Amino acid sequence: MRLSVDHVTRYRYEAPVRGVQQSHRLTPADFDGQKVISWAVDVSGGIKGGTFRDGAGDRMQAWSVPGPVEEVTVTVRGTVETNDTAGVLKGLRETVTPACYLIETQATEIEGTLQALADAIEADGPLALAHKLSAAVSRAVAYKPGVTHAATTAAEALALGEGVCQDHAHVLIACARARGLPARYVSGYLFTAKDGTPHEAAHAWAEIHISGLGWVGFDPANECCPDERYIRLGSGFDAQDAAPIRGIARGQVAVAPEALDVEVQVVAGAQQAQGQSQ
Template identity: 35%
Template sequence: MPISYLSPLLDMTTLHLEIEHHTQYHYETAVRYSIQELRLKPPNSHGQSIKNWKILTPIKTKTNQDAFGNEYQTFVQDAPYKSMSISAKGEVISTGGYEYTDLESAVSPYYLLQQTRLTIPSPEMMAYFEKTLPKKADLDSVLELASAIRNTITYQSGITNFATAAMQSFAMKTGVCQDHSHIMLSLCRAANIPARYVSGYFFAEDSPNLASHAWVDICTDIDKSKWLSIDVTHACITDNRHIRLAVGRDYYSAAPIKGIRSGGGQEELSARISIHQIKVL
């Protein structure tokens, strides 16, 4: 569904949401060994509180915290398998918000000035967005850039994937929220503004294809670690429909599920995310 058909963003009422996220993997041949890393538990912070959250995996996981303050789980499978299922389910009470101070991350905002393979801009990108590059990290400037990206990169699923770089999406003039976010990261960093990728969920009953979502955090004050959250796909600030999972330098460092494996051959992946409103408090 084209993004222009989405309903306007909600007011700042509290939402009580139930989220289910199921991922199923099937392999052509047996996987001999694999390591999985999951960022599937929303944090109790930034305008959201979590209730009854459970992550189901084939074997027991180990929980850690990364340098960005994200909680993550890992598990290793060393017995052969040809299918694997990972599920997360729970409730979130969301009040929303788009400005906050982050004291949990050990990563300096200066580190987020560095481009990654997924965010390196092309000369054509820089020339195209030259007039809308922010001179400073204020709300009006970053929203103007987000609007320019949204209007340039047509929202269309199935064309790009997790490995598509910002310059590739720009060249095709198409992509999804991940691509919008990578281009925003690319241009903000080029303008000497620290920015980071946010993975999460988006509650939109009329557009379930947007349940898995991504946006960006812009650092407005490096010394005080103050951040501003911008949904580039909607060209707006984030609100109570945005549920944060993790932050990172790009999609790969904040991905809900990632891993490595030995064997398995061709992989077939299916994912299903449902978000239902329980009640408005």
Template identity: 40%
Template sequence: MELSIRHETHYEYSAPLQYALQHLCLTPQANAHQEVRSWQLSAPGPLFAQRDGWGNLAHSWSMARVRGGRHVYRGSITAHGIVQTSPAALLVDEPGAPPPALYRRATALTAADAALAGLARAHLGGRRVDEAALLALAAAVAGRIAWRAGATHVGTTAAEAFALGAGVCQDHAHAFIAACRAAGVPARYVSGYFHSPQAQELGSHAWADVCVDPDARRWLSIDVTHACTMDERHVRLAVGPDYAACAPVRGVREGGGDETLRVRVLISPPEP
């Protein structure tokens, strides 16, 4: 499936911004699942590309107001392009990627409590880690954490969302990853886009990769929210141990007062 994507992030501040530094994971890479036909990324300052520790193609930019310079009250980051996807849900890491064992370690956002550890034992304990078992675990997580926008925030942990019984795709992914790691199975967070003709402006999404063959570094990509494997509706942006490691936009600033953030993501087949 050929998908046209436009991701806009707009910032406005109540006071002059003195300094800003941001790290962007907004550039998809080619793999067995997708081909990047075109992609452009723009920010308020010059962009510097680098490969981060998780293998993502990332960019950074910074801004510092000089004495006598103009006051900055707003800024925008825009990523857009065309990506060709396929239903391939199995991926093999490129050389140089972190070893799968690194993704067995819990993080602050993916630590399993007794409830998540019990879920892991019920679905993965003593069983072969295959697609059927992982989809059953995904269905159990989605069944426990009902989709409710605004119920959680970016700092909500897997255990908190699981206890609350509500959340969004980030919480589904974190809880699923926490359960996998509790069973000793490497799992990582995936940020990206999901195409739904019924919701073209709600395209940002998160799911998980599970290492089903550590020796071959082969990963099966599971969409917990939709209880399916990754298919042609998904576009991958970045991976990491959790959301905090591969958020599309993160950074620090000085000044600016109160911040107002507006994000718009549009995904659709390209116009003829």
């Protein structure tokens, strides 16, 4: 499937700041299920800095915007050819050991209810366990926008029983780690016109490492493994670590708070999929 992305992020400040520094994980990598046809990232008034690939195979790009500045717009446009690999991540060049993804973070801390959810699953082998854990998370956390926020932890989302794709991914990651399976957070895009479900085009899911098979993606929000509808941007220990854009504004940010607006569209051919504004 050939998918095209139009992703615009705007940062606005009530008063000018002295400058903005950003680190981007906004360029997808090539692997067996994904080939980049064209891709461009632009930052209004920005100066491109250094770039490198981290140990997980993600391309990192630095940008700086000299001030004074009141608005910064990050525009991403590109086209990717995708194939269904049944969720198995093949052909991505990585150097980090999967065992490092057993480390807990604040967002994925294994609290008692998460441990209990994980321990309740019986399965014959790690792959079957991963599938059953994902299904259990889908049942335990209903998809409902607006009830959680960026800092909501896996334990908090499970207690609420509601959340969005970020929460589903965090809960699954915590449960997998609780059972000794390395797991990580994945950010990307989802073409949703196939089933019409109201999920964001900017999407997130989890990957669980299965010995002898490698990383396998699981999307509890959609009760499936990633297929040709998904574009994978990058990964990390949790949502904050895998964020497509991370940055800081220099200046009196407390006096000049930041307003954020995001618009994402994913299209296949001439058909428009999903747009999301926040």
